[in-house]
Amino acid sequence: MPLRIDVITIFPDYFAPLQLSLMGKAQQSGLVTIAIHDLREFTSDRHRSVDDTPYGGGAGMVMTPEPWGQAIDAVVTDQSTLIVPTPAGKLFSQPVAAELAHSTHLIFACGRYEGIDQRVVEYYRPRIDVRELSIGDYVLAGGDVATLAMIEASVRLVPGVLGNPESLVEESHQLPGVEYPSYTKPPTWRGLDVPEVLLSGHHDQIARWRAEQSTIRTTHNRPDLLPGS
Numbered sequence: 230m231p232l233r234i235d236v237i238t239i240f241p242d243y244f245a246p247l248q249l250s251l252m253g254k255a256q257q258s259g260l261v262t263i264a265i266h267d268l269r270e271f272t273s274d275r276h277r278s279v280d281d282t283p284y285g286g287g288a289g290m291v292m293t294p295e296p297w298g299q300a301i302d303a304v305v306t307d308q309s310t311l312i313v314p315t316p317a318g319k320l321f322s323q324p325v326a327a328e329l330a331h332s333t334h335l336i337f338a339c340g341r342y343e344g345i346d347q348r349v350v351e352y353y354r355p356r357i358d359v360r361e362l363s364i365g366d367y368v369l370a371g372g373d374v375a376t377l378a379m380i381e382a383s384v385r386l387v388p389g390v391l392g393n394p395e396s397l398v399e400e401s402h403q404l405p406g407v408e409y410p411s412y413t414k415p416p417t418w419r420g421l422d423v424p425e426v427l428l429s430g431h432h433d434q435i436a437r438w439r440a441e442q443s444t445i446r447t448t449h450n451r452p453d454l455l456p457g458s
């Protein structure tokens with residue numbers, strides 16, 4: 230049963246990259262189906278409006294609930310998980326990507342402006358799994374880039390999408406800490422040599438060196454990922 234993904238957005242063109250590379254191959258192989266829906270197709274006024282002023286005042290505009298209700302109703306089933314990207318969401322992570330990779334149907338609601346009327350989340354929460362997710366502690370202009378990131382991180386974990394599942398084992402955020410540095414040909418580049426141990430053929434020594442490099446890199450770049458931190 231392929232993973233079905235429906236993306237609802239006012240900027241469908243943001244999702245053209247999903248036809249390329251690994252994501253494109255995943256769709257061609259039938260492991261994943263991705264459909265992009267223009268929210269404005271679900272409006273009923275001649276201006277195809279999707280936003281209005283916020284109750285309680287404040288800057289910016291808020292996305293009105295009805296177009297979202299119409300759009301989500303058009304694709305939702307009792308197997309759906311509704312993902313709402315938002316700066317206020319729980320942090321998206323590799324474990325969350327793995328959960329999403331094993332879902333049946335994902336609906337991504339890509340908001341813009343100051344976000345989507347909260348009643349959309351409130352309406353669907355008693356009916357299906359609803360997850361408000363953030364990809365990090367910085368503010369984007371909308372949910373589209375976050376959705377692209379979450380789709381890519383999740384779809385690459387769908388069994389069969391990656392040619393060599395081995396490559397999933399040693400990558401950052403799978404193992405504790407970050408991954409070791411990588412090198413390839415030429416053995417010397419602009420006077421810089423590849424670490425000798427990697428050319429030695431001594432697999433135990435290489436494994437030990439890589440573990441040391443992972444710890445050094447984690448300590449320097451992501452001490453928060455060190456065991457016991």
Ligand SMILES: N#Cc1c(-c2ccc3ccn(Cc4cccnc4)c3c2)n[nH]c1N
Pocket residue numbers: 314315316318339340341342343344345362363364365366367368369370371372373375
């Ligand atoms: N995931 C995620 C996000 C977002 C994000 C996601 C959806 C929307 C819809 C609108 N905005 C702009 C906006 C600006 C200011 C306040 N509230 C909203 C979004 C930002 N920003 N940063 C993340 N990690």
